[in-house]
Amino acid sequence: MFFVQILKDLVHFRRCLSDLHFGLYLCGQIANTVGPTAGGLLNATCGNVPELIIALFALHKEKMEILKWSLLGSILSNLLPVLGSSLLFGGFANIGKERSLNRRQADVSICLLLLGILCHISAVASKGTIKNEENINSLGVLKLSRASAVIMLIAYIGGLLFEVKTHRQIFEQDEDSSEISSGDDDDATDAPVIGFTSAVIWLIGMTAVIAMLSNYIVTTIEEASESFGIPLRFISIVILPIVGNAAEHAGAVIFSFKNKIDITLGIALGSASQISMLVVPIVLIVSWANGIPMDLDFNLLETGTLVMTVIATAFALQDDKWHYLKGFNLVLSYVVIAVCFFTMKALPNK
Structure with a gap:
């Protein structure tokens, strides 16, 4: 039976790899058609659908710890290993050089992420304010979290309108200048092969398939933790998001290798801000509608890692240049966080 289960897992993994390869191709086709900003946003949206469905599955089963850990891990993964390794390997491809990046796009995402961590810090601080009246305090944190969820949704919609509607011409000017600086060779090799509509339809279909496979993860993650002796916190925050x-x-x-760092920022920062300011509020509002008590208190250690991750990312992108050392530091920061959650096997959840 053990070998049969291994074979089933290998088949499941091979199916995910096939979906991944095709999904990457479709993401590239969309980005080449609509440009870096919109392309990165679409890639991030389709990539976050499985995270949303995993969170809803966990919410339905009332596995609140797994729910919060997986959402936190997705934000950390996008900001540190995804963005960090992109800057690292892209910097190796341009060794001895400093490349420019679109600060406007980064600033929008960082501002949204800072507002998100403010909401999380408020929930954590509020829970520790009144220690003698636990029930009243928990109810107050719950109301604060639900109000914060609405504010986070409004903020994300405002940022989205800023990028694609009211100030779209600013981002389009930056895209045109980056295309001129990258040369004409990339334009010939990266010309769209399939149309925008077809690519979006195929990408939505592949995302739906991956989302259905995600239910397998939610139902077996606790068994895997017990079988392999790996902390559930580490699996949910580190392994599952990766x-x-x-x-x-x-x-x-891949886009950073091609010096298309604007698309890389759209994927990494766009995905992180979307999870923080869209997916988390949606899950919280759904739990509110179903009478399930969920708040924005992700515990002190988890909230602290989120705060430091956003600050480290903001400092790495504070100027309009990028090189491999910035990515190297972000990757090492993620290693520190991973080691922390692996060694802390029995942290209290109070």
């Missing part, structure tokens, strides 16, 4: 973000990770690295 596997789930494999398509975004590979796509971001």
Whole structure:
């Protein structure tokens, strides 16, 4: 029976790899058609659908710890290993050089992420304010979290309108200048092979298939933790997001190799801000509608890692230049976080 289960897992993994390879191709076709900003946004949206469905499955089964850990891990994964390895390997491809990046796009995402961590810090701080009246305090944190979820949704919609509607011409000017600086050779090799509509339809279909396979993960993650002796916290925050973000990770690295760092930023930062400001509020509102108590208190250690991750990313992108050392530091930061959650096997959840 053990070998039969291994074969089933291998078949499942091979199916995910096939979906991943085709999904990467479709992401590239969309980005080449609509441009870096819109292309990165579409890639991030389709890539985050499985995370949303995994979160909804966990919410339905009322596995609140797995739910919060997986959402946190997705944000950390996009900001540190995805963005970090893209800057690292892209910098190796341009050794001895400093490449420019689109600060406007990065600033929008960083501002949204800072607002998101403010909401999480408020929930954590509020829970520790009144220690003698636990029930009243928990109810207050729950109301604060639900109000914050609405504010986060409004903020994300505002940022989306800023990028694609009211100030779209600013981003389009940056895209045109980056295309001129990258040369004409890339334009010939990266010309779209299939149309925009076809690529979007295929990408939505592949995302739906991957989402259906995601239910397998939610139902077996606790068994895997017990079988292999790996902390459930580590699997949910580190391993699960790395596997789930494999398509975004590979796509971001490939685009950075081609000096299309704007698409890389759209994938990594766009995905992280979308999870923080769209997926998390949606899950919280769904739990509110179903009478399931979920708040924005992700515990002190988890919230602290989220805060430091956003700050480290903001400092790495504070100027309009990028090189391999910035990516190297982001990757090492993720290693520190991974070691922390692997060694802390029995942290209290209070």
